[in-house]
Amino acid sequence: MKSLVKFTITLGALGVIVGLLLVMVYRITLPVINSQDLKALNEGLAGVFPGDNTFEKLNETLKSSDQTITIGDCYEVKNGGNIVGLVVTVSSPGSQAPIKMLVGVKKDGTISGVKILSMSETPGLGANADNPTYFVNRDKKITFLDQFTGKNALKDPLVPKQDIIALTGATITSNAVSKGVKIAGEVGYNYLKGVAP
Amino acid sequence: MKKYLKIIWDGISPANPVLIIAIGLCSVIAVSNSVKSALLMTFSFGLVLIPSEIIISTIRKLIPDEIRVPMFVVVIAAFTTMSVLLSRAYFTTIYDVIKLYILLIVVNCIIIGRAEAFAYVHPVVESLFDGIGMTIGYGWVLTAIAVVRELLGKGTLAGIQVLPQSFQPALIMILPPAGFLMIGILVGALETYLRKKGDKK
Amino acid sequence: MSFSHYLVDLAKIFVSSSIINNIILIQFLGLCSYIGLTDNMSSSIGMSFAVIFVTVSSSILTWVIDHWILIPSHLQPVLQITSFILVIGSFVGLVQIYLKKASPNLYKAMGIYLPLIATNCIILGVTFINSMNNYDFIQSIVEAIGISLGYTLAMIMLAGIRERLRNSDVPQFFKGKAIAFMVSGILALAFLGFQGMIK
Amino acid sequence: MKDIIISVATLGGFGALFGVLLGVFNERFKVEENPLSKAIYDALPHGECGACGFPGCFPCAEAIAENRAVLDACTVGGQETAKKVKEVLENFKKENNKQFSNF
Numbered sequence: 001m002k003s004l005v006k007f008t009i010t011l012g013a014l015g016v017i018v019g020l021l022l023v024m025v026y027r028i029t030l031p032v033i034n035s036q037d038l039k040a041l042n043e044g045l046a047g048v049f050p051g052d053n054t055f056e057k058l059n060e061t062l063k064s065s066d067q068t069i070t071i072g073d074c075y076e077v078k079n080g081g082n083i084v085g086l087v088v089t090v091s092s093p094g095s096q097a098p099i100k101m102l103v104g105v106k107k108d109g110t111i112s113g114v115k116i117l118s119m120s121e122t123p124g125l126g127a128n129a130d131n132p133t134y135f136v137n138r139d140k141k142i143t144f145l146d147q148f149t150g151k152n153a154l155k156d157p158l159v160p161k162q163d164i165i166a167l168t169g170a171t172i173t174s175n176a177v178s179k180g181v182k183i184a185g186e187v188g189y190n191y192l193k194g195v196a197p
Numbered sequence: 198m199k200k201y202l203k204i205i206w207d208g209i210s211p212a213n214p215v216l217i218i219a220i221g222l223c224s225v226i227a228v229s230n231s232v233k234s235a236l237l238m239t240f241s242f243g244l245v246l247i248p249s250e251i252i253i254s255t256i257r258k259l260i261p262d263e264i265r266v267p268m269f270v271v272v273i274a275a276f277t278t279m280s281v282l283l284s285r286a287y288f289t290t291i292y293d294v295i296k297l298y299i300l301l302i303v304v305n306c307i308i309i310g311r312a313e314a315f316a317y318v319h320p321v322v323e324s325l326f327d328g329i330g331m332t333i334g335y336g337w338v339l340t341a342i343a344v345v346r347e348l349l350g351k352g353t354l355a356g357i358q359v360l361p362q363s364f365q366p367a368l369i370m371i372l373p374p375a376g377f378l379m380i381g382i383l384v385g386a387l388e389t390y391l392r393k394k395g396d397k398k
Numbered sequence: 399m400s401f402s403h404y405l406v407d408l409a410k411i412f413v414s415s416s417i418i419n420n421i422i423l424i425q426f427l428g429l430c431s432y433i434g435l436t437d438n439m440s441s442s443i444g445m446s447f448a449v450i451f452v453t454v455s456s457s458i459l460t461w462v463i464d465h466w467i468l469i470p471s472h473l474q475p476v477l478q479i480t481s482f483i484l485v486i487g488s489f490v491g492l493v494q495i496y497l498k499k500a501s502p503n504l505y506k507a508m509g510i511y512l513p514l515i516a517t518n519c520i521i522l523g524v525t526f527i528n529s530m531n532n533y534d535f536i537q538s539i540v541e542a543i544g545i546s547l548g549y550t551l552a553m554i555m556l557a558g559i560r561e562r563l564r565n566s567d568v569p570q571f572f573k574g575k576a577i578a579f580m581v582s583g584i585l586a587l588a589f590l591g592f593q594g595m596i597k
Numbered sequence: 598m599k600d601i602i603i604s605v606a607t608l609g610g611f612g613a614l615f616g617v618l619l620g621v622f623n624e625r626f627k628v629e630e631n632p633l634s635k636a637i638y639d640a641l642p643h644g645e646c647g648a649c650g651f652p653g654c655f656p657c658a659e660a661i662a663e664n665r666a667v668l669d670a671c672t673v674g675g676q677e678t679a680k681k682v683k684e685v686l687e688n689f690k691k692e693n694n695k696q697f698s699n700f
Contacts, residue, residue, distance in 0.1 A: 001624065004623070006620070007616040007620040008620060010616065011619070012609055012612045013609075015607075015608035016608065018608055019601075019604040019606075019609055023601045
């Protein structure tokens with residue numbers, strides 16, 4: 001009987017103390033983390049859709065044609081009042097966990113840029129997807145993600161080993177990123193066709 | 198002072214976590230395909246192991262023996278989460294670099310292995326040195342494997358092109374199975390070295 | 399989606415978690431007990447049952463915590479790692495005490511590796527994979543069963559091979575753990591063949 | 598304020614719940630410890646390295662207690678551990694000859 005009381009108190013007390021400490025640290029760091037994430041998002045949006053545009057979050061969520069790919073928040077890209085494009089947050093299943101990306105889409109469906117927000121691929125293999133020093137084309141210094149810029153989501157197949165050079169040793173990651181970009185491009189094109197013909 | 202050096206030396210070769218005790222292999226194989234990620238892994242590994250051993254060692258008297266496992270894991274997990282939150286808020290540059298490895302470390306067996314085997318039965322200062330010894334022991338094995346795998350697999354060393362372009366890299370070396378083969382060779386080497394040293398003594 | 403679609407999806411999760419993405423030979427998690435215990439068959443089987451029990455029961459309880467407490471309260475980034483590990487560590491504590499009484503020699507054979515399951519990469523890995531892919535309740539149980547059976551498969555395979563290796567002349571350099579690593583490397587290569595089986 | 602309550606309640610609550618469960622299990626599945634192997638275990642360096650062939654130091658200590666293993670089975674410990682183990686065995690033998698004999 002004695003050990004039961006001892007265990008309950010020790011483990012319970014540890015839980016309470018740890019719970020308190022964790023929340024305290026979380027409360028101190030939450031505002032800072034949120035401002036950092038906001039800054040990163042704005043940088044991401046600007047990076048994915050170059051030019052001095054304003055980004056406005058859509059309140060409706062768009063549907064993706066492929067069931068394994070989920071579409072997150074989308075941002076309308078405005079330049080001087082008229083809509084010039086859409087930035088789509090898309091997440092497609094990577095080797096262990098979903099890969100979350102920002103994909104910029106112009107009105108005619110061409111991809112203006114891709115940025116990976118979060119992924120948990122193996123370092124040195126899949127994680128090379130957003131590695132700035134890993135070039136698929138060494139002399140032109142094109143990284144894995146730069147390949148997508150300028151391609152058209154409707155006309156080009158966007159499939160590794162066809163028009164996209166895959167990451168060495170990480171076929172699953174390459175397929176996941178390419179499929180995510182393709183679906184995001186189609187969703188963006190269909191939305192823009194309806195809003196700004 | 199000599200005692201502390203012995204503890205550090207234990208971590209490096211006679212009781213090397215990866216090669217002899219054979220724990221913490223999960224991250225060694227996954228991460229040892231480039232020298233850069235190996236060094237970053239060792240850095241973030243030390244960042245978690247050394248404080249964890251110190252914390253466990255300070256509160257070791259309060260932990261009843263029968264439930265030491267749940268207690269250890271909660272303390273270490275809480276400490277890791279707090280350091281992740283703090284580094285995500287205030288040291289963002291470091292965080293972006295080591296964020297992939299943090300999850301690998303939380304599940305790493307060495308931390309619990311050392312908490313259970315060493316920190317729980319030794320005073321704080323010795324635990325600190327054991328943490329340092331283990332980190333160095335873990336680090337040199339990881340980097341040794343990473344050097345060989347990156348050299349043969351990509352022809353580069355820490356990203357710098359070392360072997361001439363004509364060298365056709367053996368892709369297998371960066372793929373994870375090569376991690377197993379490399380550790381096999383290293384374990385064989387260290388055990389023969391220790392066996393020879395043992396016979397001489 | 400229709401019920402048959404759902405079943406196909408479950409089967410896909412089971413096959414991919416047990417064989418295609420085998421937790422040991424492809425994802426390289428849980429290697430500590432894999433190398434440490436496979437030098438005798440009975441402790442490998444004992445360990446596999448302990449892992450199956452702890453994995454399935456932890457993923458049930460962690461799914462409940464995740465979806466009933468953490469997600470509604472937006473406290474996931476803070477509490478997730480610690481609460482999952484508290485559950486897993488406690489289940490391991492229960493298994494440890496139970497095994498010490500039920501089968502003492504199995505308990506002795508597992509030695510240090512039994513407490514190591516607590517942070518064993520597999521179990522925390524499973525709960526994290528379930529949470530990141532936000533599987534629903536049934537899917538996370540199927541994933542847990544799949545992964546722990548994949549673990550058992552790899553453990554028994556290596557234990558069998560190592561037993562045969564004991565009476566074959568392994569070069570002196572590779573005696574003991576070294577040959578286990580080499581064999582596992584070849585097994586991992588063989589398992590690479592399953593990649594892309596499910597589109 | 599709400600997040601503090603939730604966090605403390607979750608971790609504290611589950612901690613206490615598992616405390617009870619572990620306590621009940623510990624009482625129900627009590628097993629008497631072999632005092633000699635506990636004493637030998639304390640003398641070993643707890644490297645848990647398995648170099649002695651046993652998965653961890655406790656199995657090695659029990660093997661020495663039931664003389665299934667030789668005094669200096671712990672290779673990493675070397676001579677001083679062997680000396681310590683010998684001392685533990687000696688004073689254990691002196692103290693309670695009767696109990697030691699029936700192992």
